Amino acid sequence: MFLDKAKITIKAGDGGKGAISFIRNKMTATGGPDGGDGGKGGDIVFKATKNLNTLYGFRYKRKTIAENGHDGGKTNCTGKNGKDVIIEVPCGTVIYDATSNKVIADMREDRQLFTALKGGLGGRGNSYFATSTRRAPRFSQTGEICEEKEIILELKTIADVGLVGFPNVGKSTLLSVISAARPKIADYAFTTLTPNLGVVSYFENIFVVADIPGLIEGASEGIGLGHDFLKHIERVRLILHMVDISETDGRNAVEDYKILNKELKNYSQKLAELPQIIALTKCDLLKEQILKQKIENFKIEVTKILNKNREEKLQHTKNVVENEKVETVNENLVEIIPISAVTLYNIDKLKGLIWNKLKDLPQSDDIEVEEFDFDKRDKVSVEISQKTDGSFVLSGGYIDNLIRGVVLSDFVSFAYFQKRLKQDGVIDKLKEKGLKDGDTIHIKDIAFEYME
Ligand SMILES: Nc1nc2c(ncn2[C@@H]2O[C@H](COP(=O)(O)OP(=O)(O)OP(=O)(O)O)[C@@H](O)[C@H]2O)c(=O)[nH]1
Ligand SMILES: [Mg+2]
Structure with missing residues (x-):
């Protein structure tokens, strides 16, 4: 498990x-x-x-x-x-x-x-x-x-590439053909319930790919398996966004692409902004002519979406950069690659594409470790409470630390203890709470009488 x-x-x-x-x-x-x-x-x-x-x-x-x-x-x-x-x-x-x-x-x-x-x-x-x-x-x-x-x-698993997509698009199947990992594969949604890691070799290079459960619309609201497991790809450098171009599940590839990006964004802006390669899966299920058309259509629609996003982003920063020209996205710049994990169509090319992108991407940031002393020993706190009979009870880190070095039954040691209580202001604090000559003070399981 x-x-x-x-x-x-x-x-x-x-x-x-x-x-x-x-x-x-x-x-x-x-x-x-x-x-x-x-x-x-x-x-x-x-x-x-x-x-x-x-x-x-x-x-x-x-x-x-x-x-x-x-x-x-x-x-x-x-x-x-x-x-x-x-x-x-x-x-x-x-x-x-x-x-x-x-x-x-x-x-x-x-x-x-x-x-x-x-x-x-x-x-x-x-x-x-x-x-x-x-x-x-x-x-x-x-x-x-x-x-x-x-x-x-x-x-928070450390991988270079995260496979994301709707359930059943073939994420685990791809991992099984590019690495030695043997994740469960089946023809129904939510086969993968926990992340799988695979090490991929590309010539003398190696990168790690994480296959995670499928996402669906509303994952950020907990629908399906929710999106908690996205923490396993929080540290990837590249996202391989997998879309089923055969649309055999009655889905629409462009819609899937849009919804999935929205869910990524709902989880984390950082994740949504990572570079993506889009793999169009299950190409073997379509006749050549239809496949060509679908790919063409997908490319046009995605280019439109990316251009729109760019314009919106520029609109945001317009006040800062006044006359910036809105450049359109060259469709060749968007890495879209049709593949089949069954016939292995374009699988080597995909590995090359991933490696070529990865090699120029910086290593993901370390998680920020906060500056604080987790192992801090309390040697200063003093707590004073009063029993119903009016006697005082002293406790806290300061007291624990001080009594380590004294034996209260030993006269010399006890005198030293009282001197420290006075010196360090504990007696003053007790007096503020009403301590008088002759009152009883309890520390752990001993009690003694206070004398001015
Ligand atoms: N024809 C064809 N079938 C594929 C291909 N890739 C995967 N499949 C099939 O699609 C089904 C789902 O594959 P999985 O790899 O389990 O899909 P997944 O994306 O990991 O699914 P979840 O873990 O549920 O998110 C299986 O029956 C696979 O055999 C492909 O390239 N061509
Ligand atoms: Mg799977």
């Missing part, structure tokens, strides 16, 4: 706790502190791979947690770092922060790596806190705790 969007939860490993330990051996009766630091937690790293083409694997694995850092040990032994987790995603996966919807990475190139979350730092062991006046600290630092984060993975 194909899956092109997945919401998952990731969490980096927490840092390990610093050890509290004292040298104990025959030589040193009252040994100094020798508690080692905790290890760092594992990172969450994404890796793009061309060996995957769907996000299906995330259907059942919605949460990934990296290993925590190990605690520090005696004799200044640092705890082992937690193992990083590498999450493989198909090339073309865009990673979004689920909360802000901002793009945090565009996993475009094979083997590209992106560290989404860094593991928490390990806490310092008690030996770190030894000073000349505090020779035997009975406390150490806990490791940094990492939050869970929700992200959205979205696969």
Whole structure:
């Protein structure tokens, strides 16, 4: 099964706790502190791979947690770092922060790596806190705790050419004759439900073609399969617009061409403005004379449409460029090629035409990755609430970070903690909320009395 969007939860490993330990051996009766630091937690790293083409694997694995850092040990032994987790995603996966919807990475190139979350730092062991006046600290630092984060993975396939057209015009059939891809082909609408990619060789050149489900009138309003899957060709450089010239489905080729362009435009102006090659398909179904007439008529009508579009565009910019002459489109400039995927009529010529256009087109832009710190650690927020008995509750990133380094049951450590609360303005904030001498303050599961 194909899956092109997945919401998952990731969490980096927490840092390990610093050890509290004292040298104990025959030589040193009252040994100094020798508690080692905790290890760092594992990172969450994404890796793009061309060996995957769907996000299906995330259907059942919605949460990934990296290993925590190990605690520090005696004799200044640092705890082992937690193992990083590498999450493989198909090339073309865009990673979004689920909360802000901002793009945090565009996993475009094979083997590209992106560290989404860094593991928490390990806490310092008690030996770190030894000073000349505090020779035997009975406390150490806990490791940094990492939050869970929700992200959205979205696969935006990377191809050079996108095949678009009404259902049943022969898109998948063409892909099957120009590449090694074997998409499902059948004589009914909506055979293709998910995109297929094919690699096409043209002499020593290679390009990638994406075959997507058929579009119909109203696709932008959700009719048929809707037009969501157009995201898979958002990054193509060229559109191969396929129109069934045999009109055997009772359709009108010129109308189809117009409607399809309208639907593309409704999805994205950028997509509608991409260069197009028009392939008139199923030519083998028509007698030579009728085919000639139909092609001729199609060319005339399309030239008219393109000229009209050009005039309208110029009309728009007329104020800027006053005397610009309205040039008409030379019909030879519009690449229209009749083909048959059954008899292979003009198939090599079509490949050549595609390559000749592609080679002069710039690579599609990377998706804009927004400048923001997805992995930001909150070390500043302070939240104050009050219980019904009038006591105060302190929480938030600032508090969590501060208490990592203190043991509230240790007198020296506690004094340091209070000093920091005062220095950093937390006591003032509490006073604004009515804190008085003797009031109780709760932090996590401990409570203490405030003294002026
Ligand atoms: N005679 C003839 N039949 C063709 C040609 N190309 C495709 N077909 C037939 O047209 C039908 C539809 O072909 P598909 O390739 O599945 O069409 P599609 O555009 O991918 O259709 P959807 O996936 O439904 O959008 C099949 O029965 C094909 O055998 C062609 O050049 N000549
Ligand atoms: Mg198809």
